[in-house]
Amino acid sequence: MTGDPFLDSFVAHRSLLFTVAYELLGSAADADDVVQETWLRWADVDQAAVRDPRAYLVRIVTRQALNRLRTMARRREDYVGEWLPEPLLTSPDVAEDVELAESVSIAMLTVLETLGPTERAVLVLHEVFDVPYDEIAEAVGRSTAAVRQIAHRAREHVAARRPRMVVSRSEQQQVVDRFLAAVTAGDVLGLMEVLAPDVVVVADSGGLAPAARRPVVGARRVALALSRFAEFAPRVEITTPLLNGAVAARIDPGGEFDTAITFVVEDGRITRMYAMRNPHKLGRLDEVAELVR
Incomplete structure (x- = not known):
């Protein structure tokens, strides 16, 4: 710990922020960049305005990831051959968390690529990280009712394309x-x-x-x-x-x-x-x- 509660909050949530960014982008390098951008914005935040550091940081990282997703979409138009998410070496703890393992699997990240940026953010935040709809609405700039509809459509889209069975x-x-x-x-x-x-x-x-x-x-x-x-x-x-x-x-x-x-x-x-x-x-x-x- 650094003795600076604001900095300590960022450090404590850094792995979570990387995971959110990676699930939204499918690229570790881009996720690293987004986490760094999140830190720069966090450092400028009025600390008195932050009631829940985790929620606030997730909101920042989501907005930065959405900006990056739109840039990446243009970049991929010129990509040679098939584009796949970047694989990561993971610990046994990730494999034992069945829901997390499924959400970061290459198969699932590939399915998420078929969603639009906002749909992907809404689905990942709610289904994987249990972020309430009203907080997601703030992060993506939509109404809570719209976010609920987006989540419903995204779940149906993914359910039709995801692997049907999770094995041990x-x-x-x-x-x-x-x-x-x-x-x-x-x-x-x-x-x-x-x-x-x-x-x-x-x-x-x-x-x-x-x-x-x-x-x-x-x-x-x-x-x-x-x-x-x-x-x-x-x-x-x-x-x-x-x-x-x-x-x-x-x-x-x-x-x-x-x-x-x-x-x-x-x-x-x-x-x-x-x-x-x-x-x-x-x-x-x-x-x-x-x-x-």
Whole structure:
């Protein structure tokens, strides 16, 4: 503690502010910038006007994130290939908080990308962080009644697109281990057994590494493409860290980290895979991100 209650309030809530910003933006780098902008505004606030520091800080970070979201939308128009959220190394505590783990999963963040900025902010603040509608209304500049309607529409939109089942960490680990064993052996039949028939693989390289520019769909197509990996397997280190609250795969060929893969597992099979190959989005995977709610 610093002895300055105002500064201490910011420090105490910093991890929360980063988590809010990250869920709204899907980018750790942009979330860091937004938290810094929040601090600059917090430092200029009339302390006597602040009754609830947490609520006030969340309001500031939300407004800054919304401004950043609109800028990012223009930036992504020129992005090469598919855009995926930036993966983060997370602690077992995040994996054990089922609601938080689901909300920060790459699958959910990808679904949130299909919402407009205000819809995303309303849904995340209310569903993940339990912010009351009247406080959200202040943050997004809408009436409380409008925010309730926005939340209802956003919930329906997300419910139609989110993974249908949340599985235990042990089941995730078992399925990912089976998948990796089949991949490294070049076992097409083994891959076909662990992949759902309509599995979808989405890769993000930003044009900076070899990767499919569009999603690859179907177990056979995916299995045949992945079976070629076996010839490189002896020179590759593969680990299964917790990324965004779930068991994932980290691939280090020749000591050079170049791919992170996250999975959606349903009914004992992989239904979706998200492969991050953009080197600019792999820089945060050697340090555990402090995600809280």
